[in-house]
Amino acid sequence: MLSKNLAYLRKNQHLTQEVLAHKLDINRTTYASYEKGTSEPSASLLIKIADFFKVDIDDLVRANLDLPIFQQPRQIARLLDSNVRVITITLDNQQRENIQYVPEATVSNYLVNHNNPEFIRQLPHFQIPRVGEGIYRAFDIQDDSMPPLNNGSIIIGRFVEREHDLKSGNRYVLLIKEKGIQFKKIIHDEGKRARQTSLRLILASDNPGFMPYTIDLNDILEAWEMIAFIGFSDAYQDRVYLLNERLQLLEQKLNQIVVPQRDTT
Secondary structure (H helix, E strand, O other): OHHHHHHHHHHHOOOOHHHHHHHOOOOHHHHHHHHHOOOOOOHHHHHHHHHHHOOOHHHHHHOOOOOOHHHOOHHHOOOOOOOOOOOOOOEOOOOOEOEEEEOHHHHHHHHHHOOOHHHHHOOOEEOOOOOOOOOEEEEEOOOOOEOOEOOOOEEEEEEOOOHHHOOOOOEEEEEEOOOEEEEEEEEEOOOHHHHHOOOEEEEEOOOOOOOOEEEEHHHEEEEEEEEEEEOOOHHHHHHHHHHHHHHHHHHHHHHHOOOOOOOOO
């Protein structure tokens, strides 16, 4: 399993064997033998590889990291559970996938019914042009922790299938056990204790008035990476109105300036 995981992680990072070997301070031939399974790295090198790819050593050696996160065996459980997870979608008349919209009124029900196909089918839906492959969903944002997106904005997210697609520094709509829907920036917890136990994530806000907090990856039921947003922020409209008001006032004052007549005698 180690050889397969090494090849998967390297390709997922778009690295050649030569480049990765250089980063690990070994030659390419030695590294290539690890991917072929003809030899195995030392314990110290295993730790270095795990740190580089930010994975558990146990997962690196025993898990199949190329499996979708919802198909991982229970002993290496990641987002949700051990069963194959099927995300419900709906299609329009042209057989295009709709973007299901989770409005504020249904946010609390979504935590309980996110895997209920009938509930998902009854959600409002729409289409937007020029989105790539993937499953998309839209969510109402209910606080001001992630400016410039404010209460009233709608986040459009792409479904995250594998845990290694959760990128540090990116913003996600997360469905979390007992917390419900959270829109946060993910930061990987790289502390020693986090590596020795299950992978933990730090959820941070762009608004400094909201403190970051740490969660276990296993508490995440769904993850949707933000790809776009629709803004209806009252605060933004107020700022635009204020700017227009000041421009009008400035124009009025300029009109009141008396231009002195030049003496032509």
